[in-house]
Amino acid sequence: MSQTIFTRFQLDYGAFQLDADLNLPGSGISVLFGPSGSGKTTLLRCIAGLEQPPQGFLSVNGKIWQDSERAIFLPPYQRQVGYVFQDANLFPHLTVFDNLNFGLKRVGRSFNGGDVRKTLKLLAIDRLLDRMPDRLSGGERQRVAIARALVLKPELLLMDEPMASLDFKLKQEILPFLIRLRQQLDIPVLYVTHSQEEVAQLADHLVAIDAGRVLASGPLADTLGRIDLPIAEDKHALMVWQGRVVEHDADYHLTLIGFSGAELHLPIVAAAIGDTVRVQIYASDVSISLEAPRATSILNVLPATITDIADRLNGQAIVKLEVSALPLLAHITCKSRQLLDLQVGRHVYVQIKGTSIVN
Numbered sequence: 001m002s003q004t005i006f007t008r009f010q011l012d013y014g015a016f017q018l019d020a021d022l023n024l025p026g027s028g029i030s031v032l033f034g035p036s037g038s039g040k041t042t043l044l045r046c047i048a049g050l051e052q053p054p055q056g057f058l059s060v061n062g063k064i065w066q067d068s069e070r071a072i073f074l075p076p077y078q079r080q081v082g083y084v085f086q087d088a089n090l091f092p093h094l095t096v097f098d099n100l101n102f103g104l105k106r107v108g109r110s111f112n113g114g115d116v117r118k119t120l121k122l123l124a125i126d127r128l129l130d131r132m133p134d135r136l137s138g139g140e141r142q143r144v145a146i147a148r149a150l151v152l153k154p155e156l157l158l159m160d161e162p163m164a165s166l167d168f169k170l171k172q173e174i175l176p177f178l179i180r181l182r183q184q185l186d187i188p189v190l191y192v193t194h195s196q197e198e199v200a201q202l203a204d205h206l207v208a209i210d211a212g213r214v215l216a217s218g219p220l221a222d223t224l225g226r227i228d229l230p231i232a233e234d235k236h237a238l239m240v241w242q243g244r245v246v247e248h249d250a251d252y253h254l255t256l257i258g259f260s261g262a263e264l265h266l267p268i269v270a271a272a273i274g275d276t277v278r279v280q281i282y283a284s285d286v287s288i289s290l291e292a293p294r295a296t297s298i299l300n301v302l303p304a305t306i307t308d309i310a311d312r313l314n315g316q317a318i319v320k321l322e323v324s325a326l327p328l329l330a331h332i333t334c335k336s337r338q339l340l341d342l343q344v345g346r347h348v349y350v351q352i353k354g355t356s357i358v359n
């Protein structure tokens with residue numbers, strides 16, 4: 001059975017109150033997503049023991065780290081937590097090796113352990129060990145910061161916008177490593193971001209937070225499909241489907257991806273037949289018609305059923321659909337919704353104008 005993290009924190013800063021009750025899976029990446037000032041960092045700091053709210057409970061994989069009712073509070077150094085920040089914060093006067101070894105020595109562990117080697121390999125920093133931090137790229141520095149946290153074998157890894165200070169190119173460079181962490185790490189990760197793109201690429205579980213409160217917490221597609229939340233209204237609102245590569249069509253530079261009950265053609269994907277891939281579909285790329293379009297340039301046309309609709313004051317309607325059992329969001333105008341008389345339960349066709357692979 002998957003181990004679980006239970007948190008309950010209440011904290012009052014005067015102008016801001018955190019009141020967060022969360023149950024997170026004991027594996028995979030849980031992403032905390034919310035606007036600036038919504039309390040994401042404060043929640044991570046509570047989990048790390050850097051804040052001590054008067055009301056707090058935290059248990060990680062069956063161990064109680066904090067329980068205000070029983071006056072239990074493990075100080076930060078007794079919590080097996082790795083913390084990666086926006087900036088790598090490496091010791092500038094120490095080599096990469098010494099930066100990593102610094103923490104290991106403090107806990108009486110050797111650099112030569114199998115776990116350390118595995119981490120260096122996972123983050124491809126084995127060839128950077130002699131470098132000083134100022135001779136590393138921003139992405140390499142961040143990979144060293146992640147390795148420094150992981151070699152201490154934490155029970156939980158906290159990552160607070162680890163890519164926020166990287167430019168687009170460096171983000172693209174580090175993302176594959178984060179995806180690899182998602183696939184290979186056997187500890188739970190709590191990852192803070194503002195970016196829908198990072199949500200699509202990394203989240204297994206998604207928590208939407210606003211004004212210090214948890215609005216939703218659940219498997220990625222469940223939270224993305226909550227049309228009552230700001231995340232579904234955002235102009236970058238999207239859905240993520242996981243599928244497998246069925247075939248490549250070299251003549252047309254297309255790849256066919258199969259999902260449970262649906263197939264999509266994508267611009268050719270660098271993955272082998274049978275590989276698992278995530279595909280993101282923006283709500284703004286989905287249009288709806290009542291009949292199967294007979295002459296259309298759009299390759300991906302699928303039958304769907306409307307399961308929910310929310311009209312917004314800005315003239316936009318968010319439509320939630322099911323394609324087979326796969327959830328999908330569409331942003332259309334309220335005028336189109338009225339003209340087509342779209343109602344919950346109606347069978348329609350969706351045309352998906354653009355799709356892209358996220359890993």
Ligand SMILES: Nc1ncnc2c1ncn2[C@@H]1O[C@H](COP(=O)(O)OP(=O)(O)OP(=O)(O)O)[C@@H](O)[C@H]1O
Nearest residue numbers: 013015016034035036037038039040041042043194
């Ligand atoms: N020590 C403190 N004392 C008083 N208020 C604080 C303190 N730390 C944070 N706050 C306030 O708490 C609120 C939540 O801050 P927090 O940094 O947790 O938000 P966030 O969601 O991580 O934001 P961002 O995405 O911009 O990093 C903010 O209004 C912030 O000003």
